[in-house]
Amino acid sequence: xxxxxxxxARLERVLLRVQKPGRYVGGELNQIxxxxxxxxxxxxxxxxxxxxxxxxxxxxxxFYHMLNARRDVLAERxxxxxxxxxxxxxxxxxxxxxxxxxxxxxxxDILGLSLPYESLYTNALNLLDxxxxxxxxxxxxxxxxxxxxxxxxxxNPEPMHAFFDAFVIGEGEDVxxxxxxxxxxxxRSAAPRTDLLRALARLxxxxxPSLYSVSYQPDGTIASISPNxxxxxxxxxxxxxxxxxxxxxxxxVPNVDVVHNRIAIEIxxxxxxxxxxxxxxMITRPVRERPVAEVVDALEESLNHTGFEEIALLSxxxxxxxxxxxxxxxxxxxxxxxxxxxxxxxxxxxxxxIDLLEGLKGARQGGFTLAPEAATERMRNIINKPISTQALMxxxxxxxxxxxxxxxLYFMIGHPSETLEDVQAIADLCKAVLAAGRKVIGNRANLHxxxxxxxxxxxxxxxxxxxxxxxxxQAKQQLLRRNLNGPGMxxxxxxxxxxxxxxxxxxxxxxxxxxxxxxxxxxAKFDAWQDQFRFPAWxxxxxxxGLDPAFYTHRERFIDEIFPWxxxxxxxxxxxxxxxxxxxLEGKTRPDCRQQCYACGILPTFAAIRRQNPGEGWKCPExxxxxxxxxxxxQEA
Amino acid sequence: xxxxxxxxxxxxxxxYTSNLDIHRIWERSxxxxxxxxxxxxxxHPQPKLIQAxxxxxxxxxxxxxxxxxxxxxxxxxxxSAALQPALPPGLELQAVEPVELxxxxxxxxxxxxxxxxxxLDPVDEALLAERVTxxxxxxxxxxxxRGKNYDMRPLVEGLSLLPPDEQGRARxxxxxxxxxxxxxxxxxxxxxxxxxxxxxxxxRFKLILx
Numbered sequence: 001x002x003x004x005x006x007x008x009a010r011l012e013r014v015l016l017r018v019q020k021p022g023r024y025v026g027g028e029l030n031q032i033x034x035x036x037x038x039x040x041x042x043x044x045x046x047x048x049x050x051x052x053x054x055x056x057x058x059x060x061x062x063f064y065h066m067l068n069a070r071r072d073v074l075a076e077r078x079x080x081x082x083x084x085x086x087x088x089x090x091x092x093x094x095x096x097x098x099x100x101x102x103x104x105x106x107x108x109d110i111l112g113l114s115l116p117y118e119s120l121y122t123n124a125l126n127l128l129d130x131x132x133x134x135x136x137x138x139x140x141x142x143x144x145x146x147x148x149x150x151x152x153x154x155x156n157p158e159p160m161h162a163f164f165d166a167f168v169i170g171e172g173e174d175v176x177x178x179x180x181x182x183x184x185x186x187x188r189s190a191a192p193r194t195d196l197l198r199a200l201a202r203l204x205x206x207x208x209p210s211l212y213s214v215s216y217q218p219d220g221t222i223a224s225i226s227p228n229x230x231x232x233x234x235x236x237x238x239x240x241x242x243x244x245x246x247x248x249x250x251x252x253v254p255n256v257d258v259v260h261n262r263i264a265i266e267i268x269x270x271x272x273x274x275x276x277x278x279x280x281x282m283i284t285r286p287v288r289e290r291p292v293a294e295v296v297d298a299l300e301e302s303l304n305h306t307g308f309e310e311i312a313l314l315s316x317x318x319x320x321x322x323x324x325x326x327x328x329x330x331x332x333x334x335x336x337x338x339x340x341x342x343x344x345x346x347x348x349x350x351x352x353x354i355d356l357l358e359g360l361k362g363a364r365q366g367g368f369t370l371a372p373e374a375a376t377e378r379m380r381n382i383i384n385k386p387i388s389t390q391a392l393m394x395x396x397x398x399x400x401x402x403x404x405x406x407x408x409l410y411f412m413i414g415h416p417s418e419t420l421e422d423v424q425a426i427a428d429l430c431k432a433v434l435a436a437g438r439k440v441i442g443n444r445a446n447l448h449x450x451x452x453x454x455x456x457x458x459x460x461x462x463x464x465x466x467x468x469x470x471x472x473x474q475a476k477q478q479l480l481r482r483n484l485n486g487p488g489m490x491x492x493x494x495x496x497x498x499x500x501x502x503x504x505x506x507x508x509x510x511x512x513x514x515x516x517x518x519x520x521x522x523x524a525k526f527d528a529w530q531d532q533f534r535f536p537a538w539x540x541x542x543x544x545x546g547l548d549p550a551f552y553t554h555r556e557r558f559i560d561e562i563f564p565w566x567x568x569x570x571x572x573x574x575x576x577x578x579x580x581x582x583x584x585l586e587g588k589t590r591p592d593c594r595q596q597c598y599a600c601g602i603l604p605t606f607a608a609i610r611r612q613n614p615g616e617g618w619k620c621p622e623x624x625x626x627x628x629x630x631x632x633x634x635q636e637a
Numbered sequence: 638x639x640x641x642x643x644x645x646x647x648x649x650x651x652x653y654t655s656n657l658d659i660h661r662i663w664e665r666s667x668x669x670x671x672x673x674x675x676x677x678x679x680x681h682p683q684p685k686l687i688q689a690x691x692x693x694x695x696x697x698x699x700x701x702x703x704x705x706x707x708x709x710x711x712x713x714x715x716x717s718a719a720l721q722p723a724l725p726p727g728l729e730l731q732a733v734e735p736v737e738l739x740x741x742x743x744x745x746x747x748x749x750x751x752x753x754x755x756x757l758d759p760v761d762e763a764l765l766a767e768r769v770t771x772x773x774x775x776x777x778x779x780x781x782x783r784g785k786n787y788d789m790r791p792l793v794e795g796l797s798l799l800p801p802d803e804q805g806r807a808r809x810x811x812x813x814x815x816x817x818x819x820x821x822x823x824x825x826x827x828x829x830x831x832x833x834x835x836x837x838x839x840x841r842f843k844l845i846l847x
Contacts, residue, residue, distance in 0.1 A: 012757070012838075013757075013835065013836060015653055015695070016694065016695045016834075017835055021653040021694070021695075022650070022653040022654045022655070022658070025650040025652075025653050026650060027649050027650025027725075027727060028650070028725065028726075029665075029725035029726070031726070253662075253665060253725065255650060255651055255653075255654040255658060255662065255725070255727075256653075256654055256655070257657075257658060257661075261661075303668075304669065304671075305669070306665065306669070307664070307665030307666060307667075307668035307669040307723070308665065309664075309668075339668075339676065339682065
């Protein structure tokens with residue numbers, strides 16, 4: 001194997017030949033470098049995009065600090081190189097290496113990849129290839145690293161099943177250390193790799209795809225998914241942490257500019273709103289909040305450790321954080337005058353949101369962002385994001401009145417049952433908002449309409465619905481482009497081809513693995529980058545394997561269809577999602593579940609954990625023995 | 638208000654960090670040290686920091702300088718004590734000294750810089766010596782850099798062969814002009830001598846103030 005010293009020597013000759021070489025050398029403040037030989041287990045944490053995108057990833061930051069806190073473990077990082085560096089690595093025979101110690105990734109024990117979204121899949125393959133690790137899990141031997149993945153996209157692991165030894169379903173804080181323990185036990189034995197996989201499959205929240213078989217119906221839908229032996233669970237339930245652990249505060253401070261140069265702190269995980277299109281809102285239940293004091297102290301500590309000038313308070317719906325006003329007050333009292341910008345994303349469309357951003361000094365420098373997602377009340381009821389148009393008009397006018405000059409409104413086209421009238425309504429609404437703004441502040445008023453295209457996601461009430469065809473998307477986008485122009489108006493959209501790719505992969509089955517592999521062989525990588533995305537590589541990959549892309553995108557699923565992710569459970573029951581889907585067709589909304597529990601399935605699934613963690617930390621009701629039974633009965637009814 | 642001049646080394650991974658990013662690193666280091674960095678007035682306040690002279694990407698340095706302005710009176714010793722633990726790997730303080738508030742700006746004071754270049758691949762020493770002599774003897778050296786034609790010769794104030802390093806690698810000493818309007822580049826000199834600048838390790842070891 002190639003030594004770190006040799007890798008460094010080769011690197012010195014290539015680094016000045018590529019753009020932004022600071023991406024490839026590590027050495028950042030707060031980097032942790034341990035003595036390789038003094039540590040039993042070596043974990044590489046990798047993000048399948050370039051350093052600039054991967055470094056700020058909060059998930060990897062959490063694991064980096066958590067694993068390095070163990071004396072018997074070291075965790076180092078890797079990202080994929082940009083094309084210029086990739087060419088140099090291949091030409092000079094430099095395998096992909098970790099930034100800390102410059103060990104080749106193939107020399108690590110465990111390689112963990114973050115898979116937050118589908119457009120990283122080809123990069124993940126490229127990363128394995130650059131690391132000189134067999135791309136197919138079935139070709140790895142006892143001496144290769146255990147290759148695992150986790151993240152939101154892993155809730156449908158099937159399209160990537162062939163490339164990973166195991167997936168973590170859900171939150172990794174508790175299960176990652178268990179995987180390490182399991183690995184250590186196996187490594188000390190002389191047992192074959194399959195023994196490790198079997199042991200991993202017994203961990204709660206770990207899915208080992210090679211231990212399951214899938215059969216298909218003649219129409220291409222799934223006939224059955226079953227474990228190959230009795231000691232492998234039929235369904236893999238997601239893992240979650242009962243209480244959010246203390247947040248990382250020693251963030252890596254990059255030596256070169258990256259996409260987010262900031263401290264990111266989760267104030268809350270999960271969401272009670274139940275927007276039907278929202279993948280994150282369904283798979284991250286239940287809501288768990290971090291106390292105000294813990295957030296404020298962690299921010300102070302992070303500022304001292306990093307010197308960053310920006311703070312992001314992250315959650316799926318900031319306005320729903322119970323003590324949001326106290327948090328904003330606490331944060332602004334502590335950090336005013338310290339040249340720190342604080343961002344609070346995901347605000348609800350209500351005047352309180354304006355008070356909140358006003359409370360955070362300096363926030364007015366950017367635009368004010370709101371996400372109505374749809375422009376008619378009918379459509380907003382279908383997606384379960386009910387707000388009246390009047391309220392939206394009132395709030396946006398107030399935003400202009402209170403000093404903001406730019407409002408960003410996010411919408412989606414392609415919601416179920418959407419017509420061209422609903423799309424026209426997006427244009428009309430945007431024009432009305434801008435016109436009202438111009439009455440208030442004249443020509444200084446700007447409106448930015450960001451209109452993406454809806455992609456149905458697994459584990460959501462919309463997992464059954466078809467995705468718009470390219471023709472439908474183009475017709476809708478043309479209508480918007482024609483209408484959303486003129487002074488002060490900016491319109492941005494997602495390319496229909498990007499949408500298709502996301503749609504194929506989101507609800508794909510195991511057969512998609514061949515397509516992904518072929519697309520990568522055809523040159524697909526950096527699919528998330530507009531200028532790098534190679535659609536023809538994907539089209540020919542589908543053709544090569546005799547699969548019809550429309551089967552994955554434009555087909556309405558049977559209500560009782562066995563999904564490719566049927567054996568993966570988010571805790572939210574399929575029957576609950578089916579009911580929610582039916583309600584959406586009737587235009588019936590489901591209120592915020594903080595008011596009342598609708599028995600989505602989380603409580604009975606995680607009743608034991610809830611019982612051990614009573615109180616306000618969770619936004620689900622308390623469970624007693626009796627209550628669990630009641631909830632179960634309710635769900636069976 | 639207080640103005641202090643810091644002399645520091647820039648090595649390790651920071652060799653691959655550009656000047657603009659180094660500026661940001663200084664700002665963050667001073668914030669971590671909880672020193673009362675002065676900011677410019679206006680809508681987008683900027684920290685008051687001025688570097689002496691940009692160090693091209695890929696070079697290490699043992700002679701970088703930066704002037705910082707602080708809101709509160711701070712002695713050089715206090716600054717050093719607070720700052721050294723807050724610096725990232727690759728930055729190290731060498732000296733801190735007070736500077737008159739109204740003294741000319743650092744970039745205006747720097748006139749030239751000294752470099753040592755280590756050629757990583759074996760070279761014919763006699764040929765190298767010959768090329769150095771020829772370069773120094775030339776009256777004019779027209780070169781093209783980023784689409785601009787210029788005469789490199791007056792920017793080369795000194796160029797000589799040093800004894801090889803402990804691994805036997807050839808070394809050159811250079812003194813190049815670093816005036817605001819006329820700055821010599823080590824990679825240009827190396828190219829003019831017929832060597833690939835990417836196969837050379839260069840360290841700046843002295844800034845000369847006028």
